[in-house]
Amino acid sequence: MSDDSGSSRGQRSSVSSRGRFDPAVLYQAALAYYVDNATQAEIAESLGVSRPTVSRLLSEARAAGIVTIEVREPRFEEDAELAGRLAEALGLRKVYVTPTVGRRDVGAVLAPGVGRALEDAALVAGDGLLISSGVTVYQVVDHPLPQLPGVLVAPTVGGQLEAEGPYQTNEIARRLAMKVNGRPVLLYAPALPSAELYSSLLRDPHIQEVLGLWQTAKAALLGVGAPPLTRTIMPSTFQGNPRWLRSAVGDINARPYDVHGTPIELESNERLIAMRLEELREVPHAIAVAVGRNKIGSIIAAARAGFFNHLVTDTDTAAALEAAAAGR
Incomplete structure (x- = not known):
């Protein structure tokens, strides 16, 4: 049977009248454990208490706010050499390579790269920042991004009638604006209105404001879609199975293109409320955000066509892109 009488004398002196x-004493124990790296046995001997009491001291120190513990996800340095080689191979201004996504949350992995790309864009209040639809950008805006006070955030494509969250473009734009402390400029229009509605929508002053930002925006975050026939969710404009789906390797702003980066012109394109692919070439910082080996062909075709000039992707995708661009 152990004798903790010595420990009891130490405990009595460390306990207040309220129990x-x-x-x-909490501070002394916490300082020894967390700063001086003393063991609980050493602290117990120093304070004249039992080891279980030291454990309680440390727990109460955390509860009292004397000790605060912050768990941070490790920051990975981007693979600068791979990023540089890939930018040269695809004719891009800059590539941001994050750690491989694997089974981790896509948005959490890519958001730091997107943040660096936005910081490099050097946006100021009143500048336009566009954002497209898509699963990847939808996930990225749930994570921390740099503050861009007063920046105007607008969608690149209509989407009010879409059932899937990644194609609810106003919601994505609103969430991005909240993240960066910007101002949302929303597009109150379906992506593909009827012919009658289309002409009247274009006369609406709110829609005219968004269309104006398409021409003057300093930056854009663009999701790059995989080949339509490989996808489980798509915008409503892709519904059905038209023949053009077989030749499309990807899409941006719900506008498909082929392996050569040539936009696939459809009859419905005349009333599609979405920024044209050719217009993206005029955006100073057109930032594609894409990951996955199923997007290799769509990323390469869009990059070589000039639909974006910056790319955020992960290490695995970047390595596959480099090999594909070199014909390996």
Whole structure:
């Protein structure tokens, strides 16, 4: 049977009249454990208490706010050499390579790269920042991004009638604006209105404001779609199975293109409320956000066509892109 009488004498001196540990003792135990790296046995001997009491001291120190613990996801340095080689191979201004996504949350992995790309864009209040639809950008805007006070955030494509969250473009734009402390400029229009509605929508002053930003925006975040026939969710404009789906390797702004980066012109394109692919070439910082080996062909075709000039992707996709661009 153990004798803890010595420990009991130490404990009595460390407990307040309310049955709580003296804050000075909590601080002394926490300082020894978290700063001086003393063991609990060493602290127990120093304070004249039992080891279980040291554990309680440390727990109460955390509860009292004397000790705060912050768990941070490790920051990975981007693979600068791979990023540089890939930018040269695809004719891009800059590539941001994040750690491989694997089974991790896509948005959490890519958001730091997107943040660096937005910081490089050097946006100021009143500048336009566009954002497209898509699963990847939809996930990225759920994570921390740099503050861009007063920046105007607008969708590149209509989407009010879409059932899937990644194609609810106003919601994506609103969430991005909240993240960066910007101002949302929303597009109150379906992506593909009827012919009668289309002409009247274009006369609406709110829609005219968005269309104006398409011409003057300093930056854009663009999701790059995989080949339509490989996808489980798509915008409503892709519904049905038209023949053009077989030749499309990807899409941006719900506008498909082929392996050569040539936009696939459809009859419905005349009333599609979406920024044209050719217009993206005029955006100073057109930032594609894409990951996955199923998007290799769509990323390469769009990059070589000039639909974006910056790319955020992960290490695995970047390596596959480099090999594909070199014909390996």
